[in-house]
Amino acid sequence: MAIKGGPTILCSISTKDRYDILPLAIQSVCSQTLTPDKLVIFDDGAHKDIRETDTYSYLLKLLDKKKILWEVVFSNGKGQHHNHQLANRMGFDLVWRLDDDEFAEHDVLETLYSHMKEGVGAVAPAVIMPGGEYKGGTNKLEDIFHTPNLQWASNQGVFEVEHLYSSFLYRAGVVDFCTELSPVAHREETIFSYELFRKGYKLIVDTDVVIYHYRQKTGGIRSHNNEWLYEHDEGVFKKRLIEWGYKLITLNCGLGDHFAFSNVLPKIIENNDKIILGCCYPEVFEDYKIKTIPVGAIEKVNPESVYAWMTLNKWNKSIVEAYSKMYGVEL
Numbered sequence: 001m002a003i004k005g006g007p008t009i010l011c012s013i014s015t016k017d018r019y020d021i022l023p024l025a026i027q028s029v030c031s032q033t034l035t036p037d038k039l040v041i042f043d044d045g046a047h048k049d050i051r052e053t054d055t056y057s058y059l060l061k062l063l064d065k066k067k068i069l070w071e072v073v074f075s076n077g078k079g080q081h082h083n084h085q086l087a088n089r090m091g092f093d094l095v096w097r098l099d100d101d102e103f104a105e106h107d108v109l110e111t112l113y114s115h116m117k118e119g120v121g122a123v124a125p126a127v128i129m130p131g132g133e134y135k136g137g138t139n140k141l142e143d144i145f146h147t148p149n150l151q152w153a154s155n156q157g158v159f160e161v162e163h164l165y166s167s168f169l170y171r172a173g174v175v176d177f178c179t180e181l182s183p184v185a186h187r188e189e190t191i192f193s194y195e196l197f198r199k200g201y202k203l204i205v206d207t208d209v210v211i212y213h214y215r216q217k218t219g220g221i222r223s224h225n226n227e228w229l230y231e232h233d234e235g236v237f238k239k240r241l242i243e244w245g246y247k248l249i250t251l252n253c254g255l256g257d258h259f260a261f262s263n264v265l266p267k268i269i270e271n272n273d274k275i276i277l278g279c280c281y282p283e284v285f286e287d288y289k290i291k292t293i294p295v296g297a298i299e300k301v302n303p304e305s306v307y308a309w310m311t312l313n314k315w316n317k318s319i320v321e322a323y324s325k326m327y328g329v330e331l
Contacts, residue, residue, distance in 0.1 A: 002035050002067065007093035007116075009109070010172070011036040014080035015100035017045035019053075021216060026059045028103045028211075030066050034110035036096060038069040042083035047074045079183035084192075088172050095172045097189075102127065102167060103212045111209040112169040115158075121201025122193055124168035125209040126154040139163055139205060141194060141246070142276055146297035156207040164193040164203055167211050174199060178236065184226075186233035191240055198244065234301045247272040248302040249327075251279040252295045257306065258284040260319045265290075267329035278302065 003009070011029050015022050022041075029039055050056035050072065063070045075083050087095050094116065096109055108125050115123040128151075137143070137150035139161035149165045150156070166189060175195040181188055197203050241248065247268065251258055258281045265288060269275065275290045278298030285292055306319065309326050324331050 002037050003113075008091075009034075009036040009038075009094045009096060009113070009169075010087055010090055010092035011039045011096045011098055011109075012042070012084055012087035013039070013098050013100050014042040014044060014075070014083040016043075016077075016080075018100045018216060019046075019048060019050070021101045021214060023055050023059055024103045024214065025098060025100055026056075026063070028105075028108075029098070030059070030062045030068070031106050032104065032109045033107050034113055035066055035068050036109065037092070038071070039063060040087055040090070041070070041072045042075040042080070042086070043072060044075050044077050044080065044083065077183070078179075079181065079185045081177045081181050081185040081188045082179055084188070085177040085179060088177060090172070092172050094169055096167070096169045098167050098211075099213070101214045101216045103214065104167070105210050105212075108209050108211060109169065111206060115204045115206060116169060116171075119200075119202055120171075121174065121196035121199065121203060122164055122168045122170035123204045123206065124151055124164040124166075125205075125211050126156075126207040127151045127166040127211045127213050128154055129213050129215055139165075139203075141190075141241075141244075142274070142291040143293075144190065145276070145278075145301070146293040150205050151207065154207050154210050158204060158206045158208070161203050161205050162194060162197050163190045164205065165189050166213065168193065170196065171201070174201070178240070180236050181233045182229040184229045184233065186230050187237040191237065194244070231300075238301050245272070245274050247275045248298060249275065249277045249279075250295060250299055250302045250304045251277065252299055252305060253280070253307070255281050255284070257319060261306075261323050263320045264323045264327060264329050264331065267324075267331070268327055271329065 013025055084097055112123040134148035134152040137148040139150040141162045151165045178191045193203055251261060277290055277292045278295040279292055280295050282292040306322055310322050315322050
């Protein structure tokens with residue numbers, strides 16, 4: 001049942017050529033102990049009339065029986081982030097973002113809503129692939145490159161975090177989805193939820209309720225088999241990280257080069273509150289209050305090299321001076 005006299009809730013599903021798996025997502029919406037006021041399905045694919053198939057015909061009648069309004073929008077194929085932005089501005093108080101290849105347990109929406117107190121911007125469940133759970137996540141932004149997502153394992157408890165993944169219930173119209181991203185919309189949920197966090201709202205993950213992700217090899221974002229799109233989106237994400245005050249540093253070099261870099265690190269720390277340092281020898285920087293991660297985790301998004309810089313600038317001085325010039329600090 002929906003909330004009488006309470007906030008209005010929209011469930012938003014963006015889909016592309018996954019007409020075979022989408023019914024499971026719709027069924028899970030119908031089965032919720034707390035039902036949304038409306039379900040909107042954005043069809044980025046073949047724009048089929050789903051009313052013409054038996055399965056969908058029954059599901060749409062079930063939505064009617066459950067008093068859930070529904071609408072299918074033939075969207076323009078720009079990607080799910082554009083569709084979720086439309087849902088974000090449809091005039092509902094809350095939006096439940098659900099992927100087309102996910103199945104929510106019956107109490108997911110009710111549980112997420114129970115956490116939606118004053119000051120809370122969004123709440124997410126565990127989102128797991130059956131047979132594949134990964135523990136060790138924190139959902140702190142500084143850990144995003146090298147740890148699993150906290151939502152990838154169930155029954156861990158309830159946590160306050162800095163960003164969310166995949167499916168969550170959020171306050172609509174507060175921040176916007178990033179439409180600079182490519183059609184694969186890589187980092188879409190991270191950027192959107194962290195912007196809510198930056199607005200001063202709490203983000204909560206309750207891993208004791210579960211959505212099952214039946215990850216499809218085709219359709220959706222995997223309709224685009226183009227690595228460049230993901231690289232483009234990582235570039236957009238890196239730009240946002242810089243805007244949010246993060247300094248990314250990559251040290252893919254030898255031990256001596258790490259010690260040389262340590263000569264300029266104190267000045268870099270003075271100028272930057274949030275540093276993510278990808279390196280090969282983190283023990284060199286144990287005495288510094290900075291985040292160090294494996295170099296391979298950050299190298300792709302931040303492919304910098306002091307030796308490439310020295311070659312480009314025809315450098316003939318010391319490597320310490322090169323680091324100083326490269327990072328714009330005075331020794």
